[in-house]
Amino acid sequence: MAKIAYILLCHKDPEAIIQQAEQLTAAGDYMAIHFDGRAAAEDYQRIRAELAGNPNVAFAGKRIKCGWGEWSLVQATLQALRSAVEEFPRATHFYMLSGDCMAVKTAEYARRFLDEHDKDFIESFDFFESDWIKTGMKEDRLIYRHFFNERKHKQLFYWSHGLQKRLGLQRGIPSDIQVQIGSQWWCLRRRTVEWVLKFIRKRRDVIRFFRTTWIPDETFFQTLVRHLVPEAEIESRTLTFLMFTDYGMPVNFYNDHYDLLLSQDFLFARKISPGAKELKSRLGRLYAAQGVDFQISNEGRSLYRFLAQRGRIGRRFAPRFWETESTLGRERELLIVVCKKWHVAKRLLGQIRQVTNIPAIEYLFNEEDTALPDLGGIQAALMKRTRHRRALLRMLFEYYGTDQLIICLDPAAIDLMDDFHSDRSSTRFLHIECAFSDDYLIGHAHRVGLAGERTPQLTLERLLPTIRNDILHESDRIRDAGYSQLYHLREGASPVENASQLSGFLNVSGGKAMEIAATHCLFDD
Structure with a gap:
């Protein structure tokens, strides 16, 4: 039967992290934690002290200082992944989580699901052909080198990018890989993870390339898994239920979303609102429960889209501008x-x-x-x-x-x-x-x-x-x-x-x- 090692990337709220680790390991699964190197040392020590007696919890060998859109997020994931592979030899699957994720199915259900679907679950769409990137930088994420964090050093980020464009300093993509893109919340089989770790030990050129791409956590694992695993063994979807607003912001879930979340065809959900205490409590008890029957309806995204687009006049948007230069004909x-x-x-x-x-x-x-x-x-x-x-x-x-x-x-x-x-x-x-x-x-x-x-x-x-x-x-x-x-x-x-x-x-x-x-x-x- 499947046994899951959760790879938890987190940077705040030590109490919630401790609770999450205890809930997910209580049913016999594992967890490897990477706590952001920029976070308070005393918070990290508290987490380690509280979980020291839990044999199913491990910690990344090195804490990386993480920044959104940087290679550091991939680096942190690899640190936790290596610890999980070494510490938990019985783990059959490795599942990426954040501190905002919670299980919306039982461990019993999750294991049965993974046993019945012998595949890697990771969104991976062709970087250039798909429309996964809706707005903003696309090809330039890859063909130019990005040394600065766009959120912290916006002027330097765009100065460096502009300078490279003016000087024609484009670079090539490693010739034998086809870059893919998708959600960073994946679930991979042990064999796949071992292949990935072996590949990056051999292919330092690929590591050098991704180190200076922009937002590599949306492309690195997605590309390598497609490169290493037969297509028939990949399910291009995430098992974590998440939604985004029209403005690209994650949708938060609250206390009254419990039934909705349980009816979705996913194992976890993200993001659970910090203030949704009742929802967190109910979902926390759910994972270790047994014999729960889930009625999967999977209408969450379409329902949200319907409700969110109902605004006032326009019900969401101002009147659109349509073509005015042509007519059907005055006599018609x-x-x-x-x-x-x-x-x-x-x-x-x-x-x-x-x-x-x-x-x-x-x-x-x-x-x-x-x-x-x-x-x-x-x-x-x-x-x-x-x-x-x-x-x-x-x-x-x-x-x-x-x-x-x-x-x-x-x-x-x-x-x-x-x-x-x-x-x-x-x-x-x-x-x-x-x-x-x-x-x-x-x-x-x-x-x-x-x-x-x-x-x-x-x-x-x-x-x-x-x-x-x-x-x-x-x-x-x-x-x-x-x-x-x-x-x-x-x-x-x-x-x-x-x-x-x-x-x-x-x-x-x-x-x-x-x-x-x-x-x-x-x-x-």
């Missing part, structure tokens, strides 16, 4: 059906096609597989359609040889509605207002990834009011947008009332509008 009419229940809008469009000759296209800005003609590639992907939306619609008008076109939009696409409404063409909107049962909202949560098959009922009950209010807010925004030609089709209205609205929206006779309004089971789920 764009008819937009807006409905949250896509199947209802599609059912309505099917009837409109039968009764009128107006070309009607379903959710072309929401669904990748919407049926579209070949327009030279502009229709190929959602991102491209949205970026070139006016050009796309002009081409569709021309393709169908018409001055009238119907499209469907989700109510969340208020930015697209605003953009089309501002065009010189005549734009009319039909807002289909549906009733939303709890069962429908639960299904919606599953469809968009806010919930999984095993999401606890309590979590769903907490989530439903948020989803319902979000849908209502989208409807309010449409009503408040001031669209000059906005019509409403309501589930609770009579066919006569709905026919009146359809007549104005489609500019058709009352008879045709009634034929469409009387569509059988139009609002059925």
Whole structure:
């Protein structure tokens, strides 16, 4: 059975470190600790004294003074890793942790998971081809030498970087390695760790290269593991659940996140808020527990993304700037059906096609597989359609040889509605207002990834009011947008009332509008 040696990098809060070490070793696992060389010596001595009687705890042979983004973090990891390999010969896996991490599964579960998955768990994506780095320096991390810490000596850091660029002092990457990038929170098998340690003893050129790269803890182990281990034996993911805000800051977890954390498909979570005493206490007791049944739903990231992006007007962002230099054409009419229940809008469009000759296209800005003609590639992907939306619609008008076109939009696409409404063409909107049962909202949560098959009922009950209010807010925004030609089709209205609205929206006779309004089971789920 798997036995884990935890590699703990830490720099503060000796009491929490002692507690973390005792909790993780109580179930028979191991821990090797590196306490930052810049931290107080008395804190380090306290940790050593408190854990001196614990045979499952070891310490790095040398304390390194660590700095964010520096080689020192890799150096500290290697110091702790060497101690763990030497002190714990029965350890089968080595798992990187920080002082902000806590287990969200039992030791029993973790060992069974590792036994069933004989792989190395480490994020490793191609440095140059992937989009893992979202903003800031990318290639320059590698091809220039970085001697100063960007956070502590910002002016020197950018002066040195700029000087090398002006003088053309680029350097090559070792020819036989392909640089990878990913999270520094990994779990590696013993054989892999031994291969890595053997490799760096032989390849001093690789060490010299990474010593002066920027943020090497995101590239060093990721690159070496890919270089040494067959691809089939690598799972390119971390077993530590962590999330980041839009500003690149780690999301903190608090007391009310206990159930959420346990339902994620991860063994640990980071970062636990220092003030979340109850959460820390409950998670601390969890690791040594036995017979715990975990219901994995894994909706944490999508749920956070949904909640975090709900702001005030815009609900998160200010109105976007869209292209204004082009128009659909002053003589053209764009008819937009807006409905949250896509199947209802599609059912309505099917009837409109039968009764009128107006070309009607379903959710072309929401669904990748919407049926579209070949327009030279502009229709190929959602991102491209949205970026070139006016050009796309002009081409569709021309393709169908018409001055009238119907499209469907989700109510969340208020930015697209605003953009089309501002065009010189005549734009009319039909807002289909549906009733939303709890069962429908639960299904919606599953469809968009806010919930999984095993999401606890309590979590769903907490989530439903948020989803319902979000849908209502989208409807309010449409009503408040001031669209000059906005019509409403309501589930609770009579066919006569709905026919009146359809007549104005489609500019058709009352008879045709009634034929469409009387569509059988139009609002059925």
